[in-house]
Amino acid sequence: MELNMFNLSGFGGLVILALDIWAIISVINSSASTGSKVLWSLLIIFLPIVGFVIWLLAGPRANKRAF
Structure with a gap:
């Protein structure tokens, strides 16, 4: 069994x-x-x-809450 982070059926899929x-x-x-x-x-x-990578690089940012 190969342990691959990007195996979409296992832990990588959950991530x-x-x-x-x-x-x-x-x-x-x-x-x-x-x-x-x-x-x-x-x-x-x-x-x-x-889609996640594109969003991470160029997507809209969430509103920042003031604490």
């Missing part, structure tokens, strides 16, 4: 799922327009790895 959920929540909480939020969310859903 990718968690990162994609985090990215979608961040998109929803961002100050971007509704259309942009929908497009970013669809990109992340349909292209989980590539």
